[in-house]
Amino acid sequence: MSGPLSGLRVLDLSRVLAGPWSAQILGDLGADVIKIERPVSGDDTRNWGPPYLTGVDGSSELSAYFLSANRNKQSLAIDIASDKGQQLIRELVSESDILLENFKVGGLRQYGLDYESLKTINPRLIYCSITGFGQDGPYASRPGYDFLIQAMGGLMSITGQPDGEPGAGPVKVGVALTDIMTGLYATIGILAALNHRERTGEGQYVETALLDVQVSSLANQAMNFLASGKVPQRMGNAHPNIVPYEAFPTADGDMVLTVGNDKQFARLCEVLGHPEWADDERFSTNRARVANRKELVPRIRQATVMRPTDEWVLELEKAQVPCGPVNTIDRVFSDAQVLARDMKRHLSHPKLGEVPTVGNPLKLTLTPVDYRTAPPLLGEQSRQVLETVLGLSPETIDSLVREGVVGDVAE
Structure with a gap:
């Protein structure tokens, strides 16, 4: 051995x-x-x-x-x-x-x-x-x-x-x-x-x-509670501390966006055809986006639903915006990277x-x-x-x- x-x-x-x-x-x-x-x-x-x-x-x-x-x-x-x-x-x-x-x-x-x-x-x-x-x-x-x-x-x-x-x-x-x-x-x-x-x-x-x-393993969610005293709630695919960081509908399914900083958000806005969002004080920083997620997320959804997943992923990867399809397990084991x-x-x-x-x-x-x-x-x-x-x-x-x-x- x-x-x-x-x-x-x-x-x-x-x-x-x-x-x-x-x-x-x-x-x-x-x-x-x-x-x-x-x-x-x-x-x-x-x-x-x-x-x-x-x-x-x-x-x-x-x-x-x-x-x-x-x-x-x-x-x-x-x-x-x-x-x-x-x-x-x-x-x-x-x-x-x-x-x-x-x-x-x-x-x-x-x-x-x-x-x-x-x-x-x-x-x-x-x-x-x-x-x-x-x-x-x-x-x-x-x-x-x-x-x-x-x-x-x-x-x-x-x-x-x-x-x-x-x-x-x-x-x-x-x-x-x-x-x-x-x-x-x-x-x-x-x-x-x-x-x-x-x-x-x-x-x-x-x-x-x-x-x-x-x-x-509750990790940040545990610390969110210990630091604030507020009990974390179910949020579906949304993230309590980052926006946009969830699944979005496309023309033929769903994709995930995991935008971790403001530069990535600005590039996302360019690809989505709405560069003005990156300059909007409601969305220009992650802190602002978390506070105004109810205004921002529906706008992103209205944009992403217009094209198929693979097209979005291709364009967003070129722009260095973290994203990916929601794969079923059969697709996982046929994925080129896997x-x-x-x-x-x-x-x-x-x-x-x-x-x-x-x-x-x-x-x-x-x-x-x-x-x-x-x-x-x-x-x-x-x-x-x-x-x-x-x-x-x-x-x-x-x-x-x-x-x-x-x-x-x-x-």
Whole structure:
């Protein structure tokens, strides 16, 4: 294996999205990731479909959801509720650098697989826990799901059409964005802990929670409230601090304008055929445009609706005005820039053939992202991991499979 994290081993005891997303990033960067799953059922998302990707002979399938977060991993199916399964995890911990888990608070303590227990086996272990609400506080025992956290963490209160307009009401983001951001923060914490371990030789406990991440990610909207005391409201596609910065209708669809400064606005006015707007004291500065958005935005809409999207984008790009079409996802993956950046890739799988995957956005010049393996079938590498990492004999593994401690893809 290659990559900046080559030589590190990760035990991924997480499931669904936030934890697996973090583990996939670590795998992309070269770490050896062993995904620990329940025999028979595996990660919940294996059954979150359709759609599924099915093998040529129809005997194997993986859900698209599972495929999104589990490349560059080996699947080892272990029943951690059994004594022998717990012992296998402890033996793997002694040979690992990082453990990721997203069980409920205290959920692994009953198995002796919590941080306090495992750090006695491996003091260099970096143990990352992801929960919905954190390890303490009045909500600590609650389960957390992305949709729930988007609501409780304020994101849905600022997403959707304003009150009084058609379709008004809170709306969730179209992907599980809080899960994704939590996976990113978990990865950052793990990398920071690795740097600390490099200097001191000691591992540590890393914790992050979906609610904490969502509150943190309110970013400027949170500061708008803290600075002014005014509660941000839903504004559709409009921006609370910048105008024009939203979607505008065209003759054949919609386009987005993201005008970030006054010079860009002046160039926009030229292209729209209304250079006088840039000299109008109501619109000449961003501060004025925010105050007078109700007068300005309808004027821009009346202009943009006169020509097709592609014509506007071509002219506005020439004028260096930030803009773009509102692409459907099929258009995203046929976009020349997306293709040029290798954001659509394929991986070979022994039973599923060519498996599509979305590229990692990290570009490293000396240690590039490594696309080694497609997301695994449940228990696909159980025997391989137990043989190579723990040195178990085929006979011992056969016995563990018969007892139901270990799941084997060949079952």
